[in-house]
Every structure is written in structure tokens, then in C-alpha cells.
Amino acid sequence: MYFAMDEIGIENAEKIKTxxxxxxxxxxxxxxxxxxxxxxxxxxxxxxxxxxxDLNNIPDYFRDYLLTFHFGGMPLxxxxxYEMFDKxxxxxxxxxxxxxxxxxxxxxxxxxxHTTMERDLTLKLLSRAVDxxxxxxxxxxxSLSLETHVAGEWFxxxxxxxxxxxxxxxxxxxVLIDISHNYYNPQYSEDDIVNxxxxxxxxxxHISDALRSAEFEAGTHLPVGDGTINFPKLLKGFEKFxxxxxxxxxxxxxxxxxxxLKKLRNIKNEM
Numbered sequence: 712m713y714f715a716m717d718e719i720g721i722e723n724a725e726k727i728k729t730x731x732x733x734x735x736x737x738x739x740x741x742x743x744x745x746x747x748x749x750x751x752x753x754x755x756x757x758x759x760x761x762x763x764x765d766l767n768n769i770p771d772y773f774r775d776y777l778l779t780f781h782f783g784g785m786p787l788x789x790x791x792x793y794e795m796f797d798k799x800x801x802x803x804x805x806x807x808x809x810x811x812x813x814x815x816x817x818x819x820x821x822x823x824x825h826t827t828m829e830r831d832l833t834l835k836l837l838s839r840a841v842d843x844x845x846x847x848x849x850x851x852x853x854s855l856s857l858e859t860h861v862a863g864e865w866f867x868x869x870x871x872x873x874x875x876x877x878x879x880x881x882x883x884x885x886v887l888i889d890i891s892h893n894y895y896n897p898q899y900s901e902d903d904i905v906n907x908x909x910x911x912x913x914x915x916x917h918i919s920d921a922l923r924s925a926e927f928e929a930g931t932h933l934p935v936g937d938g939t940i941n942f943p944k945l946l947k948g949f950e951k952f953x954x955x956x957x958x959x960x961x962x963x964x965x966x967x968x969x970x971x972l973k974k975l976r977n978i979k980n981e982m
Contacts, residue, residue: 714959754779779814804844804853871904895921916945
């Protein structure tokens with residue numbers, strides 16, 4: 712397992728917005744990851760748009776890192792929305808191929824206030840996209856993964872078992888586990904997460920802590936140690952997977968990221 716930078720820290724996010732040169736903003740991202748000691752970078756397009764950076768323009772020197780890419784989360788319930796989703800897939804593929812990324816992951820489509828019929832259509836359209844793109848990605852040496860956002864009120868899968876039924880249709884489709892969300896809503900124990908997903912094709916983890924006693928915004932995406940998740944148990948449960956990436960997805964200041972990485976590295980060294 713290696714650890715990858717997703718969020719860059721609150722102070723760093725504010726600082727980069729003051730840098731006027733695109734080349735210097737890219738260098739700042741690169742140097743920030745180096746200063747934390749990350750082995751990889753997990754690119755989420757919305758974050759980089761806020762930095763006024765186009766992921767098509769990632770400099771070649773970023774290949775010092777192991778690179779991954781995460782997109783999705785939009786509605787997928789009409790032909791027009793499918794066309795937009797398909798276009799996003801194409802853009803992600805071109806970026807991944809150009810910059811030699813190892814994995815592209817999809818955030819499941821949102822279905823808030825959808826009827827059962829609309830949810831079924833969303834699943835059909837998601838299957839259609841996976842049917843089209845999975846083999847293209849695999850033929851180019853890039854894995855395609857699906858994130859485990861499974862809060863049924865908000866996203867298309869009502870729980871990890873339903874999620875598992877979907878990915879089992881595609882043995883080569885990767886699993887990206889969002890630890891904080893699966894622990895918080897719906898509530899799965901560390902053992903549940905390992906037992907349900909541990910024999911599937913796990914490619915990555917979105918790592919952050921969670922606190923079930925707090926409201927959602929305050930109780931998720933916390934620095935490691937600020938919540939109640941048993942990370943030694945979780946990391947031990949997935950240590951058998953080669954080249955597994957742990958993308959640190961915490962909403963915190965720079966110290967919170969540093970503290971989280973120190974705890975994670977200590978756990979890994981003791982495994």
C-alpha cells in the first residue's frame with residue numbers, strides 16, 4: 712500500500728490561489744506532495760478547477776509520483792446525462808493515458824428523490840458506461856474502479872451488498888472503498904467492510920476518519936485519530952492487495968494531514 716495526496720491542506724489551498732503563474736501553481740502542487748512525503752497524487756477534477764488548473768496540462772515531471780484520477784457523482788438518468796457522463800469518461804481516459812496514470816475511479820451517480828424506476832434506469836446507464844469503457848481502459852493498462860458510496864437515499868447503491876452485486880458482474884472492475892462514508896452512513900463496522908469487500912478487486916481506499924456521534928459534515932473526512940475508526944484493523948484487512956493506493960481525503964489544515972500520515976505510516980510499519 713502507498714499513500715496518495717488528495718486534499719492539499721487548508722493553508723496550501725488558500726496559498727495556491729494567490730499564485731498567478733500556471734507553471735508555478737503546478738510546481739507548488741508537486742512540492743506540496745513532496746513535503747508531505749506522499750508516493751502518489753489522487754487527482755479530483757473539481758479541486759483542480761478551483762485552482763484554475765487543467766488536468767490535461769499536468770507537467771511530465773509529475774510522473775515521479777504514482778497517479779490516479781477520480782470523477783463522477785453527477786445525475787445519470789437521461790440520454791443527455793449519459794452523453795455528458797460518456798464525455799467525462801473520454802476526457803478521463805485521455806488524461807490518464809497521456810500522463811500514465813494507473814487507475815481511474817468513478818463516484819457513483821446521485822439519485823436523491825428519484826423513484827424506483829428512475830434508480831433502475833440509472834443502474835442501466837451506469838452498466839452501459841462500464842460495458843463500453845472497462846475494456847478500453849484495461850487494454851491500455853489502466854484500471855477502472857467504482858467508489859463505495861452506498862447511502863441509498865443519495866446514491867444509486869443501497870448498501871455494500873447491492874454494490875457488491877454490481878461489481879461482481881464485472882470481475883475486472885476495481886473497488887475504491889470510501890472508509891469514512893461506509894463507516895458513517897450507512898453504518899458498517901471495520902469487520903463488515905473487510906468481510907464484504909476483502910475478496911473483491913480492491914484497488915484503492917479513500918482514507919479519512921469519522922465520528923458517528925457528530926452531524927454528517929462534522930463527522931466525516933476527519934484527520935486520522937480524530938474519529939473512532941479502527942485503522943489498524945482496516946489496513947491489515949487489505950494489506951494483501953498489491954499496489955493498493957490510500958488517498959488521504961481529509962478536510963483539514965496542513966497539520967491534520969501531517970498527523971494523519973504519521974499515524975498511517977506507523978500502522979503500516981507495525982503490520
